[in-house]
Amino acid sequence: MTAKIIDGKAVAAEVRAEVAAVVAQRVEAGKSRPGLATVLVGENPASQVYVRMKQKACAEAGIESFGYNLPEDTSQEDLEKLVRELNADERVNGILVQLPLPKHLDEERVLAAISLDKDVDGFHPVNIGRLAQKGRKPQFIPCTPAGCMLLLRKNLDSLEGVNAVVLGRSNIVGMPVALLLVEANATVTICHSRTKNLPDVVRQADVLVAAVGRPEMVRGDWIKPGAVVIDVGVNRIDDPSAKNGTRLVGDVAYDEAVEVAGAITPVPGGVGPMTIAMLLQNTLKAAELSDKQ
Numbered sequence: 332m333t334a335k336i337i338d339g340k341a342v343a344a345e346v347r348a349e350v351a352a353v354v355a356q357r358v359e360a361g362k363s364r365p366g367l368a369t370v371l372v373g374e375n376p377a378s379q380v381y382v383r384m385k386q387k388a389c390a391e392a393g394i395e396s397f398g399y400n401l402p403e404d405t406s407q408e409d410l411e412k413l414v415r416e417l418n419a420d421e422r423v424n425g426i427l428v429q430l431p432l433p434k435h436l437d438e439e440r441v442l443a444a445i446s447l448d449k450d451v452d453g454f455h456p457v458n459i460g461r462l463a464q465k466g467r468k469p470q471f472i473p474c475t476p477a478g479c480m481l482l483l484r485k486n487l488d489s490l491e492g493v494n495a496v497v498l499g500r501s502n503i504v505g506m507p508v509a510l511l512l513v514e515a516n517a518t519v520t521i522c523h524s525r526t527k528n529l530p531d532v533v534r535q536a537d538v539l540v541a542a543v544g545r546p547e548m549v550r551g552d553w554i555k556p557g558a559v560v561i562d563v564g565v566n567r568i569d570d571p572s573a574k575n576g577t578r579l580v581g582d583v584a585y586d587e588a589v590e591v592a593g594a595i596t597p598v599p600g601g602v603g604p605m606t607i608a609m610l611l612q613n614t615l616k617a618a619e620l621s622d623k624q
C-alpha cells in the first residue's frame with residue numbers, strides 16, 4: 332500500500348482563487364482593496380525568498396502589498412515605530428513581521444505592538460492566548476497551523492477522538508497546531524527533543540504533524556500504518572546530484588513514510604503553499620473587519 336499524496340499546492344490554489352474572487356467582488360462593489368505590509372529586517376536569504384513569495388501571491392489575488400526592508404542593525408524603537416505607523420495606515424489591513432528577527436530584537440514586544448485587527452500572522456500574544464482558551468476564538472489563526480488543519484479536514488472524515496501527535500513545540504507551529512487539534516476534539520500528544528521513546532510515541536499517531544525542523548528525522552517505521560502525516564518541515568540539505576547542489580526535504584523521511592502512511596504531504600508542495608494561501612485569507616478577513624469600523 333502506498334499513501335495518498337496530499338496536494339497542498341492544489342488546495343492552496345483553490346483557496347487563493349477563492350480569495351481573488353472575493354477581492355475582485357469587493358473592489359467592484361466600491362470597497363477598499365485589501366493591503367498587506369511585509370516587514371523584513373536584515374538580509375536573511377531564506378526570509379527574502381519567503382517575503383517575495385508572499386508579495387507575489389498578494390499581487391495574484393488582487394491584494395496590494397507594501398514591502399518594508401530595514402537594515403540588520405535596526406533598533407527596537409525604530410521597528411516598533413514602523414509597526415505603529417502601519418497600525419495607523421488605512422491602506423494596510425495586515426502586518427507581517429517576517430521571523431526570525433535579528434538576535435538583538437525582542438520578538439514578543441514587536442508582535443505585541445501589532446494592532447489586533449491587523450495581526451494576520453496570528454502571533455500577537457492576545458491571539459495566541461485566545462487560541463489557548465476554550466470557547467474563545469482568536470481574531471486570526473496562525474497561517475501554517477490553519478493550513479495544516481485545512482489539509483487534515485480535507486483528508487479525514489472526522490478528527491473526533493483521534494490520536495494526534497505533534498512533534499515540535501514552537502510558538503509558530505507546534506503549540507498553536509496542538510491547540511487547534513484539541514479544539515477539534517482530537518486527543519493530542521506534544522512531543523519534542525526530550526521525549527522518551529519518541530518512535531513509540533509517534534507510532535500511536537492516527538494523525539502526525541511533524542514540525543521539528545530536523546531533516547528526515549521521522550523514519551518509516553515510526554509511522555502507524557494508515558496514519559495521516561502532515562510534514563511541516565522545510566529543510567534545505569546538500570545534494571550533489573541536485574541542480575544547485577541542494578534540495579528541500581521535510582522532517583519525515585518521505586520515501587519510507589509513503590510506504591506506510593494512509594496519506595502524506597510532500598515537501599515541497601504540501602504545507603508550505605498552504606501557509607501563503609492562509610495569509611491571503613487572513614488579509615482579506617482583516618479588510619472585511621475594517622469595513623465595519
Ligand SMILES: Nc1nc(=O)c2c([nH]1)NC[C@@H]1CN(c3ccc(C(=O)N[C@@H](CCC(=O)O)C(=O)O)cc3)C=[N+]21
Pocket residue numbers: 380381384427428429430431452474475565579598599600601602603604605606607
Ligand atoms: N512572520 C512570519 N510568518 C510566516 O508565515 C513565516 C515566517 N514569519 N518566517 C518563516 C516561516 C516559513 N514560512 C514558509 C512559507 C512558505 C513556504 C513555501 O511555500 N514553501 C514551498 C517551497 C519554497 C522553496 O522552494 O523554498 C513548499 O513547501 O512547497 C515555506 C515556509 C513562513 N514563515
Ligand SMILES: [Mg+2]
Pocket residue numbers: 452453454458459462469470471472473
Ligand atoms: Mg492566533
